[in-house]
Amino acid sequence: MEIISDHRIESDSIGSHQVPIEAYYGVQSLRAQENFNITGNKLHPTFIQSLAYIKKAAAVTNGAINRLDPKKSQAIIEACDEIIDGELLNEFIVDPIQGGAGTSMNMNANEVIANRANTLLQGDKGDYNLVHPNDHVNYGQSTNDVIPTAGKITAYQLCVGLQKEMVRLQETLEKKAEEFDHILKMGRTQMQDAIPIRLGQEFKAYAVAVERNCQRLDYVIQEILTINMGATAIGTGLNADSQYVQQIVPELASITGIPLVQAQDLIDGTQHIDSFSMISGVLRTFALTLSKMANDLRLISSGPKTGFNEINLPKKQNGSSIMPGKVNPVIPEVINQIAFKVAGNDTTIAMAVEAGQLELNAFEPVIFYALFESISILENGIKTFVDNCLIDITANEDRCKELLESSVGIITALVPHIGYQKGSEIANEALFTGQSVREIILKEDLLSEEELERILSPDQMTSPGICQR
Structure with missing residues (x-):
């Protein structure tokens, strides 16, 4: 291996290239960094960890079936363990969005692990006579089974964190539903007064919707537990030992603690990545x-002063650089923006999933970039939604009552007792004169005060059944 100043010379099928002498990455990683300066970001740390899990499982399996020298296998395993523990992450230099179906990601992992294994065996970085990135670290594998598997492991692990926050969101909403259950307010449809509803019922509905989305996510993540390890390039398993193909997925499941299963048809498992569009669709819906x-x-x-003002959101920061005292609903606003981004990411993922041709989809890098972002920003968004908004929401009971009493919406509850036509007349009179429905009913002696109180009670107006006069 030739050394020039503080660089070593490495060669590949393209030619020779100088690599920083202290770098654990190699020539192929460096070429990818130069070719794909796209996002300015690095690979997701959990994705790097997933790659290390796969390389470790492969080294364990190949060692067990005598396809890899025990010393090489052990050195690779130790190097992978260091990466799993959070070391060497800065050596992963390739951009998340790249051409080549993720080959650059795979080779970045192969080179870092090989060079670290070489140093563990008292060899030099860049001297691959001891441990070679392709011949040893990548033995029995292909980018085309490694990268989609790493993507699925990463998505699964990230979704576990998201699910915890979703449950916390649901529990917070349920507590608010109980807290506000006694507060009667005006319900609205199409932004117009409709009929009364309890504030607690509104928050309970939010909690139920979150629970439903939790169930959807729990169902769909089962899809990404099916992986195509052992498929190698196109699903035929070329260059992989038959024992390796049988053992690699159980070994990987054991190492990760994730109930991974091998695809029944490895060609299908390599060609089709529709499971990523399924999970993205659920994230978009949520x-x-x-x-x-x-x-x-x-x-x-x-x-x-001039809006509904039925609830108070916690004041988190000044709302204007020019208007003193203005406070904006910044936390709900950021939730809206997260939704816009997740919806856009879902469109990207859908287009990329469709764009595969023949035996492979080459667009997994952008799928993973978008998918991991969606999961992460949803998890972070829920955290700030709960901690900086929902738990400190208070209700303005007097304002809710004021709007309810001044609305003609309560007339609907009186229709079974005074008839639809009379109800319409009273509603129009209330709108024209500014009198309340209650005042007109009593003035015309249509119902007594006692009957009105019974009919217009929160329980009567917000649950099925007709109050008897």
Whole structure:
């Protein structure tokens, strides 16, 4: 191996290239860094860890079936363990969005692990006579089974964190539903007064919607537990020992603690990556649910003097550089923006999943970049939604009562007792004169005060059944 100053010379099928002498990455990683300066970001740390899990499982399996020298196998395993523990992450230099179906990601891992294994065996970085990136670290594998498997392991692990926050969100909403259950307010459809509803019922509905999305996510992540390790290039298993093909997935499942299973048809498992569009679709649906909830909170907290002002959002920061005292609903606003981003990412993922041709989809890098971002920003968004908004929401009971009493919406509860036609007349009179429905009913002696109180009670107006006079 030739050394020039503080660089070593490495060669590949393209030619020779100088690599920093202290680098654990090699020539192929460096070429990828030069070719794909796209996002300015690095690979997700959990994805790097997933790659190390795969390389470790392969080294264990190949060692067990005598396809890899025990010393080489052990050195590779030790190098992988260091990466799993969070070391050497800065040696992964390739951009998340890249051409080549993820070959650069795979080779970055192969080179870092090989060079670290070489140093563990008292060899030099860049001298691959002891441990070679392709011949040893990548033995029995291909980018085309390693990268989709790493993507699925990463997505699964990230979703575990997201699910925990979703459960916390649901529990927070349920507590608010109990806290506000006694507060009667005006319900609205199409932004117009409709009929009364309890504030607690609104928050309970939010909790139920979150629970439903939790169930959807729990179902769909089972899809990404099926992996194509052992497929190698196109699903035929070329260059992989038959024992390796049988043992690699159980070994990887054992190492990760994730219940991974091998695809029944490895060619299908390599060609088709529709499971990523499924999980992205569920994330989009959940994001839209959150955004609708955020819209509601912005509306019913609007004001504070000229809007609905039925609830108070916690004041988190100044709302204007020019208007003193203005406070904006910044947390719901960021939830809206997260939803916009997740929806956009879902479109990217859908286009990339469709764009595969023949035996491979080459666009997994952008799928993973978008998918990991969606999961992460949803998890972080829920954290700030719960901690900086939901837990400190308070209700303006007097304002809710004021709007309810001044609305003609309560007339609907009186229709079974006075008839639809009479109800319409009273509603129009209330709108024209500014009198309340209650005042007109009593003035015309249509119902007694006692009957009105019974009919217009929170329980009567917000649950099925007709109150008897």
